[in-house]
Amino acid sequence: xxxxxxxxxxxxxxxxxxxxxVASDAPRPQxxxxxxxxxxxxAAHLSPDQIxxxxxxxxxxxxxxxxxRGARDAAYIRKVIAVQRYLEMGSRxxxxxxxxxxxxxxxxxxxxxxxLSVAKILENMEIGHNVMHGQWDWMRDPKIHSTAWEWDxxxxxxxxxxxxxxxxxxxxxxxxxxxxxxxxxxRVDEDxxxxxxxxxxxxxxxxxxxxxxxxxxxxxxxxxxYLAKKDRMSEEQKAEFRKNRDEVLAKIKRQATKxxxxxxxxxxxxxxxxxxxxxxIVANLVRNVWTNTVIICGHFPPGIATFExxxxxxxxxxxxxxxxxxxxxxxxxxxxxxxxxxxLSHQIEHHLFPDMPSNRYAEIAPRIQDLMERNDLPYVxxxxxxxxxxxxxxxxxxxxxxxxxxRRRRDIVRLELTKAWRKKKRALRG
Amino acid sequence: xxxxxxxxATPTGATRPRLGAHAPGPLGGIVRSARKVAEALATPLVxxxxxxxxxxxxxxxxxxxRIVEVRPETADAATVVIRPGRGWAGHIPGQYIRIGVDIxxxxxxxxxxxTHRADGSPAAGIPAGCIAIxxxxxxxxxxxxxxxxxxxxxxxxxxxxxxxxxxxxSPAPAKVLFLTAGSGxxxxxxxxxxxxxxxxxxxxVHCAPSKQDVIFAGELAEHHAAGRLALxxxxxxxxxxxxxxxxxxxxPDWQARETWLCGPTALLDAAEKHWANAGIxxxxxxxxxxxxxxxxxxxxxxxxxxxxxxxxxxxxxxxxDAGEDAxxxxxxxxxxxxxxxxxxPMRAGAIRxxxxxxxxxxxxDEPLPVQTCVNAVAGSCEIDL
Numbered sequence: 001x002x003x004x005x006x007x008x009x010x011x012x013x014x015x016x017x018x019x020x021x022v023a024s025d026a027p028r029p030q031x032x033x034x035x036x037x038x039x040x041x042x043a044a045h046l047s048p049d050q051i052x053x054x055x056x057x058x059x060x061x062x063x064x065x066x067x068x069r070g071a072r073d074a075a076y077i078r079k080v081i082a083v084q085r086y087l088e089m090g091s092r093x094x095x096x097x098x099x100x101x102x103x104x105x106x107x108x109x110x111x112x113x114x115x116l117s118v119a120k121i122l123e124n125m126e127i128g129h130n131v132m133h134g135q136w137d138w139m140r141d142p143k144i145h146s147t148a149w150e151w152d153x154x155x156x157x158x159x160x161x162x163x164x165x166x167x168x169x170x171x172x173x174x175x176x177x178x179x180x181x182x183x184x185x186x187r188v189d190e191d192x193x194x195x196x197x198x199x200x201x202x203x204x205x206x207x208x209x210x211x212x213x214x215x216x217x218x219x220x221x222x223x224x225x226y227l228a229k230k231d232r233m234s235e236e237q238k239a240e241f242r243k244n245r246d247e248v249l250a251k252i253k254r255q256a257t258k259x260x261x262x263x264x265x266x267x268x269x270x271x272x273x274x275x276x277x278x279x280x281i282v283a284n285l286v287r288n289v290w291t292n293t294v295i296i297c298g299h300f301p302p303g304i305a306t307f308e309x310x311x312x313x314x315x316x317x318x319x320x321x322x323x324x325x326x327x328x329x330x331x332x333x334x335x336x337x338x339x340x341x342x343x344l345s346h347q348i349e350h351h352l353f354p355d356m357p358s359n360r361y362a363e364i365a366p367r368i369q370d371l372m373e374r375n376d377l378p379y380v381x382x383x384x385x386x387x388x389x390x391x392x393x394x395x396x397x398x399x400x401x402x403x404x405x406x407r408r409r410r411d412i413v414r415l416e417l418t419k420a421w422r423k424k425k426r427a428l429r430g
Numbered sequence: 431x432x433x434x435x436x437x438x439a440t441p442t443g444a445t446r447p448r449l450g451a452h453a454p455g456p457l458g459g460i461v462r463s464a465r466k467v468a469e470a471l472a473t474p475l476v477x478x479x480x481x482x483x484x485x486x487x488x489x490x491x492x493x494x495x496r497i498v499e500v501r502p503e504t505a506d507a508a509t510v511v512i513r514p515g516r517g518w519a520g521h522i523p524g525q526y527i528r529i530g531v532d533i534x535x536x537x538x539x540x541x542x543x544x545t546h547r548a549d550g551s552p553a554a555g556i557p558a559g560c561i562a563i564x565x566x567x568x569x570x571x572x573x574x575x576x577x578x579x580x581x582x583x584x585x586x587x588x589x590x591x592x593x594x595x596x597x598x599x600s601p602a603p604a605k606v607l608f609l610t611a612g613s614g615x616x617x618x619x620x621x622x623x624x625x626x627x628x629x630x631x632x633x634x635v636h637c638a639p640s641k642q643d644v645i646f647a648g649e650l651a652e653h654h655a656a657g658r659l660a661l662x663x664x665x666x667x668x669x670x671x672x673x674x675x676x677x678x679x680x681x682p683d684w685q686a687r688e689t690w691l692c693g694p695t696a697l698l699d700a701a702e703k704h705w706a707n708a709g710i711x712x713x714x715x716x717x718x719x720x721x722x723x724x725x726x727x728x729x730x731x732x733x734x735x736x737x738x739x740x741x742x743x744x745x746x747x748x749x750x751d752a753g754e755d756a757x758x759x760x761x762x763x764x765x766x767x768x769x770x771x772x773x774x775p776m777r778a779g780a781i782r783x784x785x786x787x788x789x790x791x792x793x794x795d796e797p798l799p800v801q802t803c804v805n806a807v808a809g810s811c812e813i814d815l
Contacts, residue, residue, distance in 0.1 A: 073535055086483065140536055145759055150475075151474060255473070258470055
């Protein structure tokens with residue numbers, strides 16, 4: 001599915017990017033005005049000093065919020081967890097009668113499926129994702145802690161934390177380093193290389209959304225990288241892959257047994273086994289599509305910047321903050337909407353401060369927006385439909401190669417097709 | 431959340447009765463199968479995560495308690511009455527419990543002596559079936575200050591089963607001396623409330639800064655008036671800080687008595703010397719409430735191997751504090767080196783005992799259990815957390 005990023009030694013401290021220098025003594029290069037694809041660089045007008053000033057301002061804001069964490073925040077996450085668990089228990093109880101028909105419809109199926117879908121979304125987004133980021137570790141409650149949490153998802157917590165917290169949050173939107181940028185199967189940025197594989201990406205995209213929990217598991221497992229580089233891997237690396245693979249399979253088995261065997265079996269008493277099974281399938285699909293929709297809005301909509309590998313060499317703290325701000329986009333909406341997205345609707349705030357309790361993102365959002373506007377930086381935001389729609393449109397558009405002066409796009413496609421065809425023929429003859 | 435590995439951060443003294451876990455025959459089999467089904471239904475959580483919502487005090491749950499009442503004893507001391515969960519296994523008077531309290535959203539664990547009647551009958555205004563601790567708010571004492579000033583009835587707290595060997599010997603000795611100072615009275619009041627009737631000859635010397643600071647003053651005076659014990663108060667503002675030579679006047683036969691002593695470090699150290707000089711160190715039973723800290727040494731780097739966190743700490747900072755500041759869930763208890771609730775394995779490096787200054791170097795292949803609350807890093811060390 002994707003090429004494996006370079007793994008760091010397992011002793012690498014979590015949460016802190018060791019490459020970041022708090023203060024740089026070497027002069028930093030002025031940012032180039034244009035990027036490879038010819039698009040303007042949104043931070044070209046900022047001097048290195050201005051960037052460090054932004055960094056200091058954000059450090060101060062972070063300190064202010066982190067120092068004020070307290071009983072109110074603890075009560076918030078405990079309440080969300082309680083609501084989620086009651087909702088899940090209630091929905092599952094209702095589904096015990098999911099086959100009961102009233103005037104031709106099965107009300108219990110509809111209510112139970114809706115409730116279970118919401119419960120699963122809350123569990124993955126506002127609870128699981130954020131707890132595993134360590135947002136609540138400061139409470140010292142061993143039951144709500146990043147090292148102990150396991151979520152209702154195919155990907156085991158440990159593997160997800162590595163690929164998400166360490167790789168994605170460190171190398172956010174860096175082409176070739178951040179595999180979240182299209183998950184290795186989608187071309188979502190003009191600066192990403194086009195290949196024939198991209199032609200069919202609208203199909204990959206929809207498939208990815210439907211099976212999102214499994215593709216995340218495969219992605220965290222670095223399955224694509226393993227398949228591509230299997231022959232060149234050491235025995236040790238292969239053994240590690242096998243260990244991780246077994247972990248994923250065991251997790252998938254437990255998850256599937258719960259949703260597709262045990263809970264339906266409980267409903268067999270009322271003859272509702274089949275309807276409970278379909279309810280679980282639908283709830284998981286709804287969760288998959290919803291989480292995918294929210295997550296693609298975080299980094300893929302137009303107006304969000306990507307970065308060259310070379311641009312992060314020796315990156316300062318200010319530059320790191322800048323990259324997080326420019327590389328993320330928000331979703332506007334109601335309070336309920338923010339909760340259902342796990343506050344990833346405040347993706348910009350989340351990427352600046354990944355371990356800040358999620359209930360605080362909405363509070364600091366106006367200050368971040370103000371900071372960006374003062375520095376003439378685009379604060380990308382929009383409704384879910386606008387942002388997700390723009391990504392779907394982009395996936396369709398970028399399935400074709402970039403426009404090049406003096407060449408027709410279909411000629412580029414035709415040339416690539418011919419090349420691939422010849423290669424195949426040679427391989428067949430040889 | 432089902433990860434059992436984190437369990438070491440929760441109280442482990444509790445024996446958790448699991449229904450049918452060891453029951454033989456078909457009943458045990460059914461119970462075991464039912465539990466397996468419940469676990470399959472709840473994954474990736476565990477059934478307890480759901481049951482805790484419905485009844486956090488049930489049998490088999492992690493031990494918790496609900497604060498029933500916070501009753502002031504003096505201007506800066508209060509008794510906290512707690513109804514414990516159904517897993518509460520009782521205690522021997524003189525023992526303490528670890529209690530986990532959320533303050534400003536952060537969980538803190540401390541150890542306090544129990545002051546209620548062990549048979550569960552009401553005493554000193556503590557209702558039947560409740561347990562009680564008495565604490566004095568000390569300056570900079572996050573937990574003691576919270577319990578005395580802001581703890582509210584109805585609050586759920588985490589508990590651990592009772593532990594400690596500061597208890598009366600059995601059979602009860604003929605002649606007893608209790609020597610207490612400040613909140614050091616608490617384990618002793620626990621003994622008095624439970625065993626005073628069995629003790630024939632009790633002398634009690636209690637020290638406090640002034641008359642208003644004497645915790646349980648009324649109760650002690652009542653016993654004294656009824657002739658159940660002979661109480662001598664040593665008030666700092668009247669008599670000065672207790673000079674142990676004064677014992678010869680207050681309790682002339684002190685050398686003939688089994689003595690239980692609890693109070694600040696200076697008193698404990700002085701008394702240990704005094705009893706040793708008298709040639710009767712075995713007559714002295716001591717409960718230490720605070721570690722005595724020697725000059726700190728150089729600090730260093732602490733590596734928490736499981737969480738991958740690395741912190742720099744100075745030689746005066748306990749590994750426990752350094753870990754907590756870095757966001758590692760550290761098991762903890764009394765924070766004074768007595769309860770061993772904070773012990774974790776050290777894999778490499780060196781540590782310095784904050785009480786004695788003694789440096790311990792990890793030299794074998796075996797993990798070395800260390801008390802993180804009274805040890806600082808000396809150079810570097812690696813901890814399994």
